Amino acid sequence: MTDDFYSKKPPVGGDKVNPMREPRFTEIATFMRAPLAESLDNVDIGLIGVPTDLGVTNRAGARHGPREIRNSSSLMRTFNLGMNVNPYELCHVADLGDVKFSHRYDLNKQVEEIEAFFQKIVEKNILPISAGGDHSITYPILKAIAKEEPVGMVHIDAHTDTWGEIWGSKFHHGAPFRLAVEAGVLDPNRTIQIGIRGGQNFMEGIEFSQSHGMRVVFMDEFSALGVEKVIQEARKTVGEGKTYISFDVDGLDPVYAPGTGTPEVGGITTLEAQQLLRGLRGLNLIGGDVVEVAPPFDNTGNTALVGATMMFEILSLIADSNFG
Secondary structure (H helix, E strand, O other), X not given: OOHHHHOEOOOOOOOOEOXXXXXXXXXXXXXXXXXXXXXXXXXXXXXXXEOOOOOOOOOOOHHHXXXXXXXXXXXXXXXXXXXXXXXXXXXXXXXXXXXXXXXXXXXXXXXXXXXXXXXXXXXXXXXXXXXXXXXHHHHHHHHHHOOOOOEEEEEEOOOOOOOOOEOOEOOOOOOXXXXXXXXXXXXEEEEEEEEEOOOOOOOHHHHHHHHOOOEEEEHHHHHHHOHHHHHHHHHHHHOOOOEXXXXXXXXXXXXXXXXXXXXXOOXXXXXXXXXXXXXXXXXXEEEEEEEOOOHHHOOOOHHHHHHHHHHHHHHHHHHHHHHO
16 A cells, blocks of 8 residues: 555645654544545545444433544554554555434434444445444444344443343443344354443343353453453454454543543453453454543543544554454
């Protein structure tokens, strides 16, 4: 691939400019400073914002996640030292903008529009990596990318997100993976949920995950096993089939990611999370997301930086797995 893919003409005269080589405080903020795509042609991996949090059950704010992750992702560079890979040398990466919503107050309609947006991505054979938004966005994404066959999943989170209907709605951030299993787009026997913890008012979600064959790694077990053995569990669980990564920042301890709607003390560290993701190298990865970054709850901006960093790790993984 050539530098031209990342080049654009400056507004007035001069030579072409590579925005990734310019000072990081310049240019329009895009995910990882990748080019903003004018079409879906010639894109291998698409970076997408899904700015909605209509599915939260308590503290809203994740609708601001994509914008702040874009801002913080200007701090990312092109070479991933932990993986010894430069994703931009392997494939064409572009920011595809945000999912457009015609109904800002209609959660059911938004679910339909997310699925329709990602269906167009799939039809172009683009591998999506998304920034939420709350975790309810993952259900329609899975419906689009797993329409032909169910996928496996590595799910990092404090919560199983397999609850049933709440307050008259089945589309909320505690339910995406129950819905995905019921819709036949997520294979529960090839799904691992890592970092689960916190108090519960009822056990319905955990019971659904376990009774349907999901491998649930509670935080106490994560701590006892250590990262390497949990990686082995993840690789054994998902096997060689198509696999999606869903990373909820509340899977991390709130010391590292306080800007989220449902923080749970006693979570994964940022280093453990990076090691865990890198341990998935070589799997058949077809997409991923980072969700629940809620900037209004973190005026330091650190949670958005954490979200951008995990998104870069997932980008590096998917580029290496598919084009390396």
